[in-house]
Amino acid sequence: MSYEVAVIGGGIIGCSLLYHLAREGVTNTALFEKEEFIATGATSKSAGGIRQQFTTEINIKLSQFSLKKFLNLHTELDIEFSFHQHGYLFLATDEATLLQYRKNVEFQRNFGVDVHLLTTGEIASRWSYMRLDDVLGGTFCQDDGYTDPYEFTQGYAKCARKLGAKFFHSHELVRATPTADGFELEFAGGKVVRAKKVALCPGPSARKVTRIFGVDVPALPYRRQMALTVPYDGIPKVMPLTIDGANGMYLRNEMGGALIGAVNPAEPSSENQSVDDDWMMTQLEYAMNRIPSLERAELHTSWAGLYTITPDHHPIIDELPVKNLFFAGGFSGHGIMHSPAAGQCLAEIIAHGEATSIDISCLSFDRFEKGELLHELNVI
Ligand SMILES: Cc1cc2nc3c(=O)[nH]c(=O)nc-3n(C[C@H](O)[C@H](O)[C@H](O)COP(=O)(O)OP(=O)(O)OC[C@H]3O[C@@H](n4cnc5c(N)ncnc54)[C@H](O)[C@@H]3O)c2cc1C
Numbered sequence: 001m002s003y004e005v006a007v008i009g010g011g012i013i014g015c016s017l018l019y020h021l022a023r024e025g026v027t028n029t030a031l032f033e034k035e036e037f038i039a040t041g042a043t044s045k046s047a048g049g050i051r052q053q054f055t056t057e058i059n060i061k062l063s064q065f066s067l068k069k070f071l072n073l074h075t076e077l078d079i080e081f082s083f084h085q086h087g088y089l090f091l092a093t094d095e096a097t098l099l100q101y102r103k104n105v106e107f108q109r110n111f112g113v114d115v116h117l118l119t120t121g122e123i124a125s126r127w128s129y130m131r132l133d134d135v136l137g138g139t140f141c142q143d144d145g146y147t148d149p150y151e152f153t154q155g156y157a158k159c160a161r162k163l164g165a166k167f168f169h170s171h172e173l174v175r176a177t178p179t180a181d182g183f184e185l186e187f188a189g190g191k192v193v194r195a196k197k198v199a200l201c202p203g204p205s206a207r208k209v210t211r212i213f214g215v216d217v218p219a220l221p222y223r224r225q226m227a228l229t230v231p232y233d234g235i236p237k238v239m240p241l242t243i244d245g246a247n248g249m250y251l252r253n254e255m256g257g258a259l260i261g262a263v264n265p266a267e268p269s270s271e272n273q274s275v276d277d278d279w280m281m282t283q284l285e286y287a288m289n290r291i292p293s294l295e296r297a298e299l300h301t302s303w304a305g306l307y308t309i310t311p312d313h314h315p316i317i318d319e320l321p322v323k324n325l326f327f328a329g330g331f332s333g334h335g336i337m338h339s340p341a342a343g344q345c346l347a348e349i350i351a352h353g354e355a356t357s358i359d360i361s362c363l364s365f366d367r368f369e370k371g372e373l374l375h376e377l378n379v380i
Contacts, residue, residue, distance in 0.1 A: 003166075004028040005350060006185060006195035008173050008209060010038030012149055013328050013335055014201035015156035016343025019077075022163035024351040029165045030195075031157075032187065034172035039153040041203045042335065045305025047226060047252070047261055049241050050337040051088045051144040052113045055104055055377040058314065059334070060111045061358050062341040069340035070147065079155035081147070086252070087240035088144035089118075089127070090378070091135050091290075097245045098136045100377065105139050115141040129235055130242070131292055146241055146252060149336045156343070176212050182324060183213075197350055199326040204271065204306035206329040215320045218311055218368055219330030220269040224261065225276065225304040227284060231256025234293025242290070248380055249286035257300055260287045263380065273304045307333045312373040317346050317355075318365045326350055327365065333380060 005026055007014045010033030018031050035041070050070060052063040074081045092098040101117065108115045120135050161167065175186035182196035202209035204221035241252040249262040262283040264276070280302055288294045310316060310330035315338065317328045328346045331338060345355035362374060 002194040003030045003196070005197045005199060006193065007031040007199045007201060009033065009041075009201035009203060010035075010157070010167070010169070011041045011043040011201065011203050011335075012039065012153045012156070012339045013203070013331070013342055014199075015039070015153045015160065016339045017199055017201055017328060017346050018160040018165045019156040019163070020343040020347035021350060022160055022165055024347045026347070026351050027164060030168060030193070031160075031165065032168045032171040032173060032185075034170070034188075036170050038157055038167070038169070039150050042305050042308065043149050043153055043203070045226070045303060046149050046336050047241075047250070047259060048146040048149050048336055049088070049144075049250075049252070050083070050147060051141065051241075053088055053090065053104065053108060053115055053139060053141050053144065053378055055107060056314070056374050057111065058360065058362050058374065059376055060108060060113060062338040064111070064113075065344070065358055066338055066340040067143065073152070073155065073340070077155035077159050079151060079158065081151050081155060083145060083147045085143055085145040086238050087140055087142045089123070089138055089140045089240040089242045091123070091138045091242065091244055093134045093136060093244070093246045095136065101137065101139045101245070104378065113141060114143055115139055127239065127242075129293060130290055140240065144241070147336070152339075173209065173212060178322070197324045197326065199328070199346065199350060201328050203329065203335075204308045206308050210320065210327065213320070213322050213325055215322060215325070217316060217320075217327060217330065217365065219308050219316065221271050221306040222269050222309050223267055223272050223276070223304050224263060224307050224333070225280060225283070225302060227260045227280060227302040228254055228300045229257040229260075229294065229297035230300040232293070232297040234297060235291060243380060244286060244290055247286050249283065249290065250380055251287055251291070258287065258291070258294060258297060260284065261380075262286050271306065273306060275302050275304050309333075311368060313376045313379045314374045315342065315363055316365050317342055317349075317360050317363045319349060320365055
């Protein structure tokens with residue numbers, strides 16, 4: 001078989017790309033996923049958070065473009081799809097963080113983000129279930145929120161299929177050979193297909209997969225873990241996704257229980273996806289410190305997944321130094337919220353040679369070599 005574009009990886013990014021390629025008029029496309037089903041990688045492990053509270057212009061623009069899409073996607077993709085705009089609340093417990101938050105709000109408001117600096121009294125009056133005696137203030141944006149990444153990935157896949165794209169599951173790319181007009185791709189088991197253009201959306205396997213083509217992207221996997229309690233009466237259904245600036249712990253309501261994450265800053269890069277029980281205890285202690293009623297909430301389940309992190313915590317969305325080889329990855333924990341923009345922009349690059357919806361030239365592959373790194377401060 002021979003395709004115009006082969007997409008490698010059936011997470012939210014690959015499925016968004018495939019759909020947007022079809023919308024840009026590109027036909028004869030196919031997606032190859034190594035697992036038996038799509039959306040089983042990082043996409044299925046995520047907290048589904050969507051926010052605009054970033055400290056670089058490009059992250060805010062990716063978020064704003066994506067937010068507009070999220071608000072209309074149930075019609076565009078014709079799916080039942082939940083997007084809870086319950087806001088994101090960042091809490092500062094030291095003066096330096098509060099000062100930075102003040103600067104962040106000013107910066108974000110310049111781009112039209114409806115974000116506010118709140119006093120501890122204002123926070124206490126709205127979200128009284130939290131312990132706030134160490135909190136000096138916070139930032140809140142009501143337009144932020146969370147979604148179900150699985151529903152959303154399936155929605156993209158369904159629409160891409162309707163528009164003619166093909167899906168191949170249990171197809172792990174293992175080898176690639178350049179040809180006169182593209183690539184010959186070989187999958188585990190020996191099947192070979194040809195494609196004029198190839199787009200790599202391999203999530204945490206970024207390095208492994210790009211190396212098949214002789215390119216080394218600086219995007220490494222890091223374990224991140226989540227805990228979910230059984231439903232209990234200590235938190236309201238409508239609550240913001242709340243981040244403790246001091247330790248990076250974040251939590252939100254998930255079906256009446258608390259969904260809790262926290263980054264272990266000492267975690268080295270690895271592909272380990274087992275739950276680290278010691279860190280899980282620390283994570284839960286951080287959460288109980290902020291919401292004391294969690295002490296009576298029973299743990300329902302926990303899991304670990306992988307972030308794919310670049311040196312400047314921004315994705316690479318670009319053609320790689322191999323002609324007709326494209327890449328979208330290294331989302332550094334923001335791949336769900338930026339998936340509409342990433343899919344649209346990479347589809348434009350593949351179809352027309354450049355991204356016109358957003359200027360994403362600063363997300364190029366060669367920025368690391370050139371020393372043109374970006375600096376995002378609001379990383380969770
Ligand atoms: C605990 C946790 C919480 C998170 N919370 C958030 C959040 O709140 N908000 C947010 O925006 N993001 C969040 N993220 C990040 C988000 O999940 C990722 O950025 C996003 O899912 C990346 O999507 P992807 O399609 O690039 O990767 P994936 O979903 O991992 O998909 C990549 C696919 O490529 C396939 N693949 C790999 N190698 C090959 C090969 N050789 N051949 C064929 N297929 C291959 C894999 O099987 C996989 O299905 C979180 C991540 C984790 C782990």
